Amino acid sequence: QSVLTQTPSASGTPGQRVxxxxxxxxxxxxxxxxxxxxQLPGTAPKLLIYSNNQRPSGxxxxxxxxKSGTSASLAISGLQSEDEADxxxxxxxDSLNAWVFGGGTRLTxx
Amino acid sequence: ExxxxxxxxxxxxxxxxxxxxxxxxxxxxxxxAMTWVRQAPGxxxxxxxxxxxxxxxxxxxxxxxxxxxxxxxxxxxTLYLQMNSLRAEDTAVYYCAKExxxxxxxxxxxxxxxxxxxxxxxxx
Numbered sequence: 001q002s003v004l005t006q007t008p009s010a011s012g013t014p015g016q017r018v019x020x021x022x023x024x025x026x027x028x029x030x031x032x033x034x035x036x037x038x039q040l041p042g043t044a045p046k047l048l049i050y051s052n053n054q055r056p057s058g059x060x061x062x063x064x065x066x067k068s069g070t071s072a073s074l075a076i077s078g079l080q081s082e083d084e085a086d087x088x089x090x091x092x093x094d095s096l097n098a099w100v101f102g103g104g105t106r107l108t109x110x
Numbered sequence: 111e112x113x114x115x116x117x118x119x120x121x122x123x124x125x126x127x128x129x130x131x132x133x134x135x136x137x138x139x140x141x142x143a144m145t146w147v148r149q150a151p152g153x154x155x156x157x158x159x160x161x162x163x164x165x166x167x168x169x170x171x172x173x174x175x176x177x178x179x180x181x182x183x184x185x186x187x188t189l190y191l192q193m194n195s196l197r198a199e200d201t202a203v204y205y206c207a208k209e210x211x212x213x214x215x216x217x218x219x220x221x222x223x224x225x226x227x228x229x230x231x232x233x234x
Contacts (some may be wrong), residue, residue: 002154032217037155044205045147045155047222056222088155092216097169099145099157099216 003028004089006102013110017077020105022089024070028100032092034072036065039086039104048087049074076107084109112136112223114144114189114206119228126196130228132189132206140164140184143213145221146191148202148230158204159191162213169216174200196232203227 005023012018036049049065064075089102118130146158159180160169179192207221
């Protein structure tokens with residue numbers, strides 16, 4: 001059971017916009033930044049969004065992040081086949097003194 | 111180029127020990143906290159342990175507390191994870207990752223980059 005809650009799966013067709021949610025509590029999401037990681041099949045995770053809504057260099061602007069209260073979201077617009085991956089949210093939990101992850105969302109591009 | 115690379119994984123019997131290493135390059139190692147994250151086969155990501163840049167402060171997941179020890183050798187740009195009393199449920203790919211700063215507080219940090227991972231299998 002993950003501390004952060006993500007919908008296990010999501011899907012969309014090429015060109016569509018999809019949103020992946022991540023919900024938590026005051027001790028992590030509300031108090032600290034949320035980061036998103038993308039894990040393509042068979043590869044290591046990669047930083048996708050940091051500090052709620054910042055994109056590292058090289059990440060297309062089709063990817064965007066937001067946070068409100070105890071929830072965060074990752075939006076992918078103009079969906080492409082290469083976006084098919086697992087997506088994880090993460091935040092530091094001040095109460096646990098630990099990093100917490102969401103259970104991951106598997107995105108399928110139909 | 112900023113890089114981290116793990117080594118040391120393998121097959122170990124339950125109750126055994128193993129030490130993982132993570133070699134870092136392309137950045138001033140002592141200025142950054144480091145973290146271990148693992149992923150059991152077919153499962154999601156699970157944080158294991160973090161250490162500040164100086165090595166003075168360490169943090170552990172409850173699932174490994176008292177069995178695993180994180181450390182670093184800043185003179186060698188290397189991070190370690192000593193794993194003792196290993197259990198079947200410790201079977202996973204173990205990733206090391208660089209935090210975004212020294213680690214005085216992790217609430218505004220993130221992991222980048224990640225290594226390619228090293229597989230640890232606990233089985234008799």
